[in-house]
Amino acid sequence: MGLLAGTLAQAYDRTQQAIRQEIAAHGSSVFGFEERRAESATVGQLVGGAMKDALKSKVLGPFAGSHHVVDGVQIYGIETGGVRQLYVQPFAQQLALPGEHHVALPGAMRSPIVYRQATVRWGWDAGGDEELATWLNGEPSLKAAAKGLEDVWVCGKESWAHDWTAQLMALGDGRSHLVVQAGSHGGMLGPMRVGVGPFVQLGGALGRWLTGQPTAPHAPLRPVRYSDLFYEYVLGGAPAPAAPNRAGVDFSEVLRAAGAPFESATMQLAPIDPKIEANVRAHVLPPHRAEAPLVAVLDLTALGSGKDAVALTPDALYAKEFDETCGFAFEELQAAHPPKGLMGKTVRAQLQSRAVKVPCGGDGDALHAMLSAVLQARG
DSSP, rough: OOHHHHHHHHHHHHHHHHHHHHHTTTTEEEOOOOEETTTTTTOOOOTTOOHHHHHHHHSSSHHHHHSEEEEEEEEEEEEETTTTEEEEEEEEEEEEEEOEEEEEEEEEEEOEEEEEEEESSEEOTTTTTTHHHHHHHHOOHHHHHHHHHHHOEEEEEEEEOOSEEEEEEESSSSSEEEEEEEEOOTTTTTTTOOOHHHHHHHHHHHHHTTTOOOOOOOOOOOOOOHHHHHHIIIIOOOOOOOOGGSOOOOOHHHHHHHHHHSSSSSSSSSSOOOOHHHHHHHTOOOOOGTTOSEEEHHHHHHHOOOOSSEOOOOOOEEEEEETEEEEGGGGGEEEEOBBBBSSSSSEEEEEEEEEEEEEEETTTHHHHHHHHHHHHHHH
């Protein structure tokens, strides 16, 4: 037991030394540090206090997408040019797992964005806001900054390939939350580097394009592991919940009445086929809404699996087709346009600050009818 404890301590110390050296080399400084292991006391302090038990339960546990269990974290409070940011380094025993960088930036974009891997190449996705995505992917400064991020994390004989590297979401208070997944910037054989410099460069590149226009809080387009630590240590508490997670008006009966004439094998009203429901919850609904009631599901798959679908809950819509995702709260909806397209039909939804094209397969009339009914019910 003593030998194992010594090995773990050495792994933690080596990692901390490498990260601190990288921070210093970038001209940044550490203003706070905390280390928490599953069965040990806190080492050091960050922003005036140890990790709370409620946060501990959210941070330690299974590491999504792998067989590892997080049993320890190092939390770095970093300051660069007067801006405070957070880096979280998780561990499974002595194995350093991919970490996350977090910072709050002044201003916001009209839609949440993610730099992710699509079918052919990497690029910016704006959750169905095609106009914004086109601009993001054509802006040289953002393309260059995003390409500076590493999409693979290597530790020992293990490696992780990320399917996204950066996300930006409005917090709803005039700021945005930038998250970057750490990659191995030192290469497979080089020193451990978690990408402090590329993270700061991306924040600077994005910051030049953020506006002060009031923007409702956004839900992330991909799961983020350590938002709770960011809220606690950087923001001093959780921000307003993202719009699709707010408790709003329940449109269940409105949706059911409008969708009833169109009910079919591909346009199901609750109760949903169990196999399709399970796949919708696993593949279509975002993690923070995985248990939301399902009022209707439009299955977009050829074999009826529901892994690509449009899911309507009492207060929001979520859609996934191949690599494309979108979602919005019904309270954001301003207009719904009839389906268009020959091959892949879509219904265009005009929201408060953006427009999204929702895939609908052969059930465009049903989707348009249900969204129109929501608008009518809202008056």
